[in-house]
Amino acid sequence: MKIFTYALALTMTTALSSQAIAANVPAGTKLADDQTYTYRMLDESSSVDPQLVEDTDGSGIVRDLFEGLYNQDGNGKSVPGVALGHTVSDDNMTYTFTLRQDAKWSDGNPVTAHDFVYAWKRAVTPELASPYAWYMELMSIKNGAEIIAGEMGPDALGVSASDDHTLVVELSQPLPYFADMVAHATTFPAPKWAIEAHGNEWTRPENIVGNGAFVLTEHVPKERTVRERNAMYWDNENTVLDKVVSLVIGDDAQALTRYRAGELDKTDIPAGQYPTLKEELPNEAIAVPRLCNYYFSYNLASGPEAFQDVRVRKALALALDRNVIVDQVLQGGQFPAYNFTPAATAGFDVPSIDYADMTQAERDAMAMELMAEAGYGKGGEPLAFTYLYNTSEAHQQVAIVASQMWKQKLGVDVTLENQEWKVFLENRGNQNFEMARGAWCGDYNEASTFLDLLVSSSGYNDAKYNNARVDELMASAKSSQAPGPLYTEVEQILADEMPVVPVYHYSANMMLKDNVEGWPVNNVQQKYYSKDMYKVAE
Amino acid sequence: MLNYSLRRMMAVIPTLFILIVICFFLMRLAPGGPFTSERPLPPAVMKNVLERYGLDEPLYVQLWTYIKNILFHFDFGPSFSQKDRTVNDLIAQGFPVTLTYGFFSAVFVLVLGIPLGVVAALRHNSFWDYVMTGLAIFSQIFPNFVLAPIMVLLFTLSWGLLPGGGWNGGQWPYVIMPAVALGTSYMASVARLTRGSLLETLSAPYIRTARAKGLPERTVLWRHALKPSLLPVISYMGPVFVYMITGSVFIDVFFSTGGIGQNFIDAAYTRDYSVILGLAILYSVLTFALTLMVDLVYAWIDPKVRSGLK
Numbered sequence: 001m002k003i004f005t006y007a008l009a010l011t012m013t014t015a016l017s018s019q020a021i022a023a024n025v026p027a028g029t030k031l032a033d034d035q036t037y038t039y040r041m042l043d044e045s046s047s048v049d050p051q052l053v054e055d056t057d058g059s060g061i062v063r064d065l066f067e068g069l070y071n072q073d074g075n076g077k078s079v080p081g082v083a084l085g086h087t088v089s090d091d092n093m094t095y096t097f098t099l100r101q102d103a104k105w106s107d108g109n110p111v112t113a114h115d116f117v118y119a120w121k122r123a124v125t126p127e128l129a130s131p132y133a134w135y136m137e138l139m140s141i142k143n144g145a146e147i148i149a150g151e152m153g154p155d156a157l158g159v160s161a162s163d164d165h166t167l168v169v170e171l172s173q174p175l176p177y178f179a180d181m182v183a184h185a186t187t188f189p190a191p192k193w194a195i196e197a198h199g200n201e202w203t204r205p206e207n208i209v210g211n212g213a214f215v216l217t218e219h220v221p222k223e224r225t226v227r228e229r230n231a232m233y234w235d236n237e238n239t240v241l242d243k244v245v246s247l248v249i250g251d252d253a254q255a256l257t258r259y260r261a262g263e264l265d266k267t268d269i270p271a272g273q274y275p276t277l278k279e280e281l282p283n284e285a286i287a288v289p290r291l292c293n294y295y296f297s298y299n300l301a302s303g304p305e306a307f308q309d310v311r312v313r314k315a316l317a318l319a320l321d322r323n324v325i326v327d328q329v330l331q332g333g334q335f336p337a338y339n340f341t342p343a344a345t346a347g348f349d350v351p352s353i354d355y356a357d358m359t360q361a362e363r364d365a366m367a368m369e370l371m372a373e374a375g376y377g378k379g380g381e382p383l384a385f386t387y388l389y390n391t392s393e394a395h396q397q398v399a400i401v402a403s404q405m406w407k408q409k410l411g412v413d414v415t416l417e418n419q420e421w422k423v424f425l426e427n428r429g430n431q432n433f434e435m436a437r438g439a440w441c442g443d444y445n446e447a448s449t450f451l452d453l454l455v456s457s458s459g460y461n462d463a464k465y466n467n468a469r470v471d472e473l474m475a476s477a478k479s480s481q482a483p484g485p486l487y488t489e490v491e492q493i494l495a496d497e498m499p500v501v502p503v504y505h506y507s508a509n510m511m512l513k514d515n516v517e518g519w520p521v522n523n524v525q526q527k528y529y530s531k532d533m534y535k536v537a538e
Numbered sequence: 539m540l541n542y543s544l545r546r547m548m549a550v551i552p553t554l555f556i557l558i559v560i561c562f563f564l565m566r567l568a569p570g571g572p573f574t575s576e577r578p579l580p581p582a583v584m585k586n587v588l589e590r591y592g593l594d595e596p597l598y599v600q601l602w603t604y605i606k607n608i609l610f611h612f613d614f615g616p617s618f619s620q621k622d623r624t625v626n627d628l629i630a631q632g633f634p635v636t637l638t639y640g641f642f643s644a645v646f647v648l649v650l651g652i653p654l655g656v657v658a659a660l661r662h663n664s665f666w667d668y669v670m671t672g673l674a675i676f677s678q679i680f681p682n683f684v685l686a687p688i689m690v691l692l693f694t695l696s697w698g699l700l701p702g703g704g705w706n707g708g709q710w711p712y713v714i715m716p717a718v719a720l721g722t723s724y725m726a727s728v729a730r731l732t733r734g735s736l737l738e739t740l741s742a743p744y745i746r747t748a749r750a751k752g753l754p755e756r757t758v759l760w761r762h763a764l765k766p767s768l769l770p771v772i773s774y775m776g777p778v779f780v781y782m783i784t785g786s787v788f789i790d791v792f793f794s795t796g797g798i799g800q801n802f803i804d805a806a807y808t809r810d811y812s813v814i815l816g817l818a819i820l821y822s823v824l825t826f827a828l829t830l831m832v833d834l835v836y837a838w839i840d841p842k843v844r845s846g847l848k
Contacts (some may be wrong), residue, residue: 043804047621129590131573133583149582203622221620221631222804223705223796232547247704250791250800254690258702261694422570422809439576459578 023518023534032515032535036243039266040255044222044248048203050188051123051130056247056526057130059185064227064244064530065210066188069097069116069167070179072527076346076445078180082111082189082211083167092174092479095270097182099165104232105191111211113161115189121147121154121185122195135186138443139178142170174479177446183527184444203328213239213531222248227530240534256511265516265535269509271394276334283514287333289344291442291507293450294337296315296387296402296435300499301464303434304385311374312383313498318367319409320402321360322504329397329448332509337502339491341450344505344524348447351488353495364409371410378411386415389437390424398503399437406455438462438500447487448477454490454499465499539837539844542832550826554819555605561818562601565811567676572618572809591618604712604815614819615812619804625816628801633820636790636797640783644719644775651725652771655732656764661735670729677726686719686792711774716793720786724778728771736767765839772839776832780825 015020025031045058053062063071069083083097103111122128124136124147136144142158158170171178181187195202202208203215213236214227215500227244230236247263249255252270259267269277269285277285296316304313322336338356341348355363368378376383387403389395396418403414414435421426428436440460442449452458455474456466473490477483494500508526512519518533520526573579573587588594592603607613614625658670680688693715694702706712739745740763748758790799798817805813837844 044620046619049622052621126586126589129583129586131579131587132577133586134577134580139581145582148580148586150586179848200622200624220705220796221623221628222800223794224636247794248796249794251794254687254703254792257687257690257695261698261702263694263702263704358617394678421807422568422574425574425576425578426569429574434632459580 003388011300013121022235023240023532025240025517025534030537031240032537034533035241037241037243037265037516037530037533037535038245038247038263040249040264040268041246042248042250042257042268045225048208048216048225050185050190051119051128052132053185054131061225061227061246062185062188063212063527064214065212065216066185066190067103067210067212067233068184068188069099069182071529072183072520072523072525074518074522074532076520076525076527078183081183082116083182086179088179092176093171095169095171095178096099096162097167097169099167100234101165102234104234105209105211106215106230107191107194108231108232109191109209110164110192111189112164114164115191115211116167117159117161118192119188119190120159121157122190123150124157125154126150130247131187132186132423135181135443139171139181141176142172144172176479176481176483177444177448178180180446181444200468201428203513213529214244214360224248233531235531236287239531240527241530244530257297259511265513266519267511269332271509272331274509277511281511284511285508285509286512286521287507288447288521289335289524290506291342291344291445291449292396293340293342293440294334294503294506295340295438296501296503297428297436297438297463298435298499299431299433299463299503300466301431303431304382304383306374306376306385306435309374309376310497311370312376313501315367315370315374315377315410316369316406316412317498317501318355318363319405320501320503321405323360324405325398325401325505329401330394330504331508335505335507338495340454340494340500340502340504341447341487341491343449343525344399345442345447346445346524347484348487349484349490355489355495367409371412376410376412382413384413384415385434386417387435387437388417388419388424388427390421391418395437402503429466431462436462439506441506442525448474448483451477451487451490454494463499464499467497467499468494469493539834543834546636546826546830550823553826554822557818557822558605558815559601559816562604562811563597565809566812568809569657570809572811574809582684591616592731598759604675604812608819614816617810617813619808619810619813625812627776628813629798629816632796632798632801635708635795636799637783638708638762639716639720639789639795639797640724640779642713642717643724643782647721647725647778648775651728652732652768654725654729656736656759658729658733659736659740660759660830667733670733674726674730677722681723682719682786683788683792685722686715686789689715689719703792705795705797712795716789716795720782720789724782727774732767735770739763739767769836769839772832772835776828777825780821780828784821784824792835 045061046054047058048061048065050062050066053059067081069081070078073079082099082103084100086095086097088095097449105111123130124133124144133148137148143152143156146152147154147157160168162168189211191209194207198207205219208216213230213233215230217228218226225246229239229242252268255267256270258264268325274285274287298313300307326334326336338353339350343350371377375381384385387399389399399416403416406412406414427433440450440453451474453460454465455471470490470493473486477486480486515536515538517536520528592600617623617625618630639839654670658667661667690702693700700711700715745758745763748762784798787799787803790797801813802817
């Protein structure tokens with residue numbers, strides 16, 4: 001066994017009071033009397049059950065009510081949660097986590113390794129049928145896939161408690177970023193006794209037992225949830241907020257009005273309003289990188305014949321002026337994208353991609369040249385195709401601008417078609433499109449969460465892109481301790497073959513009152529923890 | 539009258555059944571399902587999820603199970619999008635909210651609309667009549683989706699008098715704006731209906747007779763004119779009241795009340811089949827109940843109608 005060089009894991013005793021794992025209030029700060037933090041949610045959460053929750057807002061609530069092995073700090077780095085640290089076996093297939101002794105459930109029971117074993121088995125049981133069982137599969141836990149498929153019982157899962165405070169996880173293949181995946185809600189512990197006593201209703205405020213910094217005191221679907229300080233939480237004395245309220249507000253503009261009226265401490269910015277709000281309230285309007293990309297996907301399986309020609313694919317990618325889309329259409333601090341993986345992804349260096357460094361005039365000239373060579377567009381065979389996107393004002397604006405650029409520069413006729421979300425997903429997933437909008441948000445902060453999409457066997461590969469070298473590189477990246485160069489090569493192949501057109505990388509836009517501190521603006525996954533936040537006196 | 543009511547109620551059963559069947563198949567026609575997502579589920583996970591909710595069965599089996607569960611267990615099924623809740627839970631939580639502000643809205647409509655109409659009719663072609671007509675037109679050009687944002691700008695943002703939304707257990711400051719925004723245009727309609735109908739009644743021969751008998755004007759109005767004048771208002775309010783208490787989707791979304799209307803749209807978008815069906819059934823039952831009630835109130839007011847209800 002070798003000791004994993006986990007900075008905080010090595011300094012276990014000091015980690016307890018480390019600033020990264022609780023509200024980090026500088027000395028001399030005058031705190032506000034009322035430590036109630038209220039924020040807007042777009043929609044009701046899918047669940048507050050850690051093994052069932054699917055949406056990001058719901059996961060935010062679950063992170064307050066439960067605590068996993070690791071948490072993330074303000075920069076997205078893993079820091080001790082219930083686990084103080086871990087060791088990895090020489091073959092990188094076995095992880096042993098050491099759990100803290102003082103962690104308690106809200107009913108006073110100690111949090112033990114058995115609670116994690118129970119939760120992880122629960123996540124993959126066919127009876128619970130959690131849609132997020134796929135996350136456990138992604139973590140490559142031994143026998144996970146077989147249990148989900150019903151070929152083995154849940155007890156065969158490669159997770160066990162060697163004593164109350166030691167959790168041993170066996171993997172089916174080495175996974176260099178495994179330890180960073182345990183900050184995800186699906187992997188949080190679950191109180192067996194409460195679930196068995198109350199069945200489906202165990203997440204109700206009157207029944208729920210959690211091990212997070214807050215307990216659920218009120219939950220009105222589609223209206224509000226209220227969480228209050230959990231006196232049993234091991235680090236309760238360093239928690240500053242007393243109460244966290246999330247209000248479900250479906251309408252962006254109405255949410256902003258209520259923010260302005262002082263009813264909310266945080267809300268989202270309605271599309272296109274970032275520049276004006278930034279000017280009006282420069283300390284409150286925030287745009288930060290977000291781990292999501294936006295791209296156009298060619299249908300390489302059954303799309304137009306012209307898409308088989310790499311020159312056509314490149315020409316369309318080159319002629320797209322991303323600065324116009326980002327600066328003039330979206331105006332929300334997004335980043336023009338010339339490659340697939342967002343630059344903000346941890347450990348990922350954006351490779352040098354030739355067309356990224358050109359001026360738009362150079363790109364346009366090259367696009368026209370390529371199109372002429374391919375024999376399409378102006379002066380060649382007419383090229384027309386349909387671009388499919390899901391109904392939304394912002395997507396429509398991007399589609400209109402892109403189609404105009406292609407029409408003007410390349411003489412290509414694009415028909416725009418929008419569909420309701422589920423209809424769109426169904427058609428895109430069945431290759432019932434010519435070119436379609438695509439977007440992806442990282443499941444974990446590592447480049448493979450994006451690049452895996454273009455592996456030929458991926459269920460998310462809507463372009464049906466198939467390149468043996470890409471498959472091979474991504475397969476070896478899974479077990480490589482330094483996968484960086486492999487990702488660079490994949491990105492370069494993608495730039496050469498252009499199976500999808502990267503358009504932009506997302507930013508998260510929000511209004512946040514300037515007396516709220518500790519919201520992790522530098523965490524590209526926006527994993528916030530209410531226990532790390534506080535309000536200063538105004 | 540009891541017989542009549544019973545007969546009407548019996549007729550609801552086959553109608554409901556037809557409604558369930560039509561809704562059931564209609565919603566399955568929409569492409570995509572409750573578990574279609576941006577991140578397609580791996581086949582093994584999808585299989586478990588479909589099995590868990592019985593969606594892997596043939597459609598007619600699913601329909602039969604659904605109806606059976608309602609009949610024998612009064613169980614309208616689980617919600618697919620809110621996994622901690624059943625349809626029964628969602629209705630039990632959202633319906634009282636909508637019922638509360640819908641009820642106050644209806645009270646607002648009647649308490650303000652009828653007197654306005656009466657005053658306008660009695661002071662026919664006077665200043666008060668014009669004020670009432672002006673007000674009616676004004677409310678008509680400010681439907682709830684225009685009125686609600688204006689109210690929030692004034693009462694919440696500018697004057698800070700009322701919360702801009704939410705429900706918070708139904709405390710009164712949270713009820714006022716949804717109720718008023720929902721009711722204003724109906725209030726105007728009720729005022730116009732009352733005015734027109736009362737004017738007509740006042741010129742009827744039996745009113746002339748009553749006046750000729752020397753009855754005081756007050757008695758003529760309250761005892762003889764007003765009651766029959768309200769018949770059109772009652773038949774108008776029946777369906778409107780159903781609409782109000784089952785939730786204006788707009789009011790629920792805009793004021794984030796957590797009412798039942800919000801569930802209806804969300805369920806359609808997320809293909810939350812059992813929620814869609816459960817709400818469709820709730821709406822229909824309420825519509826039946828309310829129309830029956832309107833008919834009975836009619837009978838109570840109008841002896842002619844009463845003798846017809848055999």
